[in-house]
Amino acid sequence: MMGREVTVMTAGEGSNGDNQVEPDPDLRNFGEVLKASRKRAGLTQEQFGPKVGYSVQYVASVEQGRRHPSVRFVSKAEEVLDAFGVIQIAAKQLTRRRGLASWFRRWAELEEVAVALSTYECRVVPGLLQTEAYARAQIQNVPPMPTIQEADDRIARRLERQELLTRTPYASFSFIIEQAVIERQTGGPAVSLELIDHLLGCARLPNVDVQIMPTVSPEHSGTDGPFQLLETQENEWWGYSEGQKTGRVISDPKAVSSLHQRYAKLRIQALNPTDSAGLLMRLRGSL
Template structure:
């Protein structure tokens, strides 16, 4: 998964979650009959800060949320809105829609050639990956990204089970992101995940003369309504694909990749051998 995010403490490009939170604060403020200038001294924040929050251009601090809730007496509405906002903090803005779709998916197929998919990462691997990708995040941003990545992994053990298939390039593991110790822990974790009854994990070997994934990584998802959607991602961009012709193309490629990759049993054998050689 991408390591970018929009969760800094300063102003950021507005997104729907931030806008919705800002509108909630604005509605509560108006209900209380206060202007931004009148609210500022009551919550001990500047007018500029309040305006930025209401415009959806700033992530509110936990302190602001609590002060605004107490002063405006909105029956917990601001706290509820903040919880929803914080569930998305740490996710890149272009990935948030796909993350929402994942939460209700019944099937999820992932081909990855850049890094271990976020759903399968260990905390140490995630931290090593995040710290190596410029621009370097603040400690708060890095923590938000790690927390989001680990929280998304609840999907692996969610009931009723989600059918999960992963095809990962061996080169991603051979890179040893974070060093040998992090890689050993990562392989142990991959083997553990591969034993889950709803997870198929396949490794694409280093030497693959026939390869259907040369156009890059992608994902396929089946919704509760049994609609299939795709997702592709590049530098600072992500696209949810809904056109049936395009999703059909991705299905064809994924089916071919499943044949070309090692089967699940052989994949676990390869991982076990690599673990022993580190």
């Protein structure tokens, strides 16, 4: 007797369409690969579940893109379905992007092909410059609290992105960070001490400039908030701005030009790299 396909309802999903949870596109893609492989093998969800040791509800949730598959599940699914490595490949792609917010993924892709990246930050130390301890403290301070696995995924992906700083041929990096971000001591004095040492180390890289915007800055071109600028290998320029649970990649030339003008002003208004290093050393001494 053929089994039935199962639809799994998730938290927040119901009659009100505004409250439905949209599946992550990468999870959904993995789910579609799994479903196609299962159907090629001639199995229903109810037949497939026991073969891999998972419930039909678990299988349905993965296929709908509402649950991240475990490593064991991926391995068993590949074995049972004899999928010629397709499921494993889809899982690797999923893992590569795991830990990145959905609205940030396009910008992360552009980072991979950047020859120049400029960042102004007034909220937190930019992810490309964070230490593991600082990243963990920052992530765990922002509700809703992530699970241990979610926090580990975000931190791992953030640290992985930092390889861009030392990848050759070098890309050019410029960072302008508000002094108050360092003085906040996210995670406590010990975390801040390690962070400052890390910033000083990054600033010594031949392709990285780190500038600090003093707390007292009567002239300040960044009062509209943080943003980034990026140049690709094809010499195309892109911008990026981010807010609460949102991010926007900016391609309009006029809008990107405005960000260029603001960043040029900010570089003049911030302390130069040498004076910035001196300020970081003084902040270190005060801890």
